[in-house]
Amino acid sequence: MPTAEILNIGTELVLGETVNTNATFLARHLSRAGFQVRRITVVGDIPQEIQAAAREALARSQVLVVTGGLGPTVDDPTRAALAQAVGRPLEFRDDAWEEIVARVRARGREPTENARRMAYLPRGAQALPNSVGVAPGFVVETEDRRVLVALPGVPGEMEAMFLGHGLPYLRRRFGLQTETLRTRVLVVEGVPEAWIDEKLGDLEKRENPFLGLSCSPGRVHLRLRARGQTPQEAETLLDQLEAEIRQRLPWPVRREDETEKV
């Protein structure tokens, strides 16, 4: 399974002012597409921190998806730090600039001088169009074929760009059209996690289907996950695991979506 990491850049994140829903969104879509997300990293808008975190991630994993800091303001140093992390100079790109001008004019304005900053991309990068905002993202590959995908930090822009351009690029690049991840959550009420663990410990060591326990007050969640070449194959694995669990546990077990999602 190809390995991937996520790097979210934003001082508001390390100050705890904003919940990092971008990480959750990307982790979910990368996992479902068949990537193993090894690590998620968050740093502030500090060039040295961004560059170090990006270098480390690209040394560990095949894919790095970055969010944040692609806008035109001076506190957005991501573009230069990422270019340094992949060892490429920034270059002014006419294609990116034309796209920026078109997006700004579509809003009835003229681009300001600092908007030109957004048209600088690492040499060899492919620009990713921003269908919601203005700043383009990009994909660039390193000498040793690691893939860096840079996305805006605004969730609506990030999500549209990742699902519309970033993820399709990654799927093609790693030949991942087929494998599917399916998940299911079972709930047991009023029984301590340790009692359930005693009955299911060996199932928690399997890779596929995978079982993990987590708890919230008064209930234990059994998180089932399975991968298959088809959704049907993954669902069958989940069905088998669920049957095994129900057979072993002497307490009522229900699927989470029977009530929580109504």
Next chain:
Amino acid sequence: MPTAEILNIGTELVLGETVNTNATFLARHLSRAGFQVRRITVVGDIPQEIQAAAREALARSQVLVVTGGLGPTVDDPTRAALAQAVGRPLEFRDDAWEEIVARVRARGREPTENARRMAYLPRGAQALPNSVGVAPGFVVETEDRRVLVALPGVPGEMEAMFLGHGLPYLRRRFGLQTETLRTRVLVVEGVPEAWIDEKLGDLEKRENPFLGLSCSPGRVHLRLRARGQTPQEAETLLDQLEAEIRQRLPWPVRREDETEKV
């Protein structure tokens, strides 16, 4: 300004099944207390990944606060990985075990065999009591005086342990202005959480005093927390909040310690 990092451990996080609100909570409180949060890292329940991420963070920053993986189940490998990261063996601790047994018995149960896992702490660690759940946390310092604080992953347990024990430890250790936290738990029996939430929703949005709801079968716990420059100031805030709650709720409200601790 002393530097700090956060490491959140959980496969549900790297799969994007859960939003990492623990990181936001810790980042906010560490920042407010005077720490510079340099980085937040998330890894799955994989011993090598946990160990590597903890080592790297402790090499970069003075404080590392870890959440997750302290429970008794086999998919909770955090304890051993952190002990390795700080270069200390795990030791069975009688004081931690007594606390665990007391917490389990207070719920009218007997500890299972695998609960003993939770009483193993790195040599030299100070156990942090868990006032909400069962698994203790701990603080341990490395040879070069870096501080590791390990907390449970369940948000209610993590928050109470961090505000009640972890943060006061860090403030003392780094000579940051001391502030007192006081907590109080009120219990309402036989009323759905949603009804209570409807009456108290606006109080739950306040920062200080803070009100959080949690539930166990048949009862709702109202967890009150207040900070002040003195214990008296914090107690006064709690008294005011409790009076407000009693005025709004048409059901009997009692303090948890009136019965539970007798």
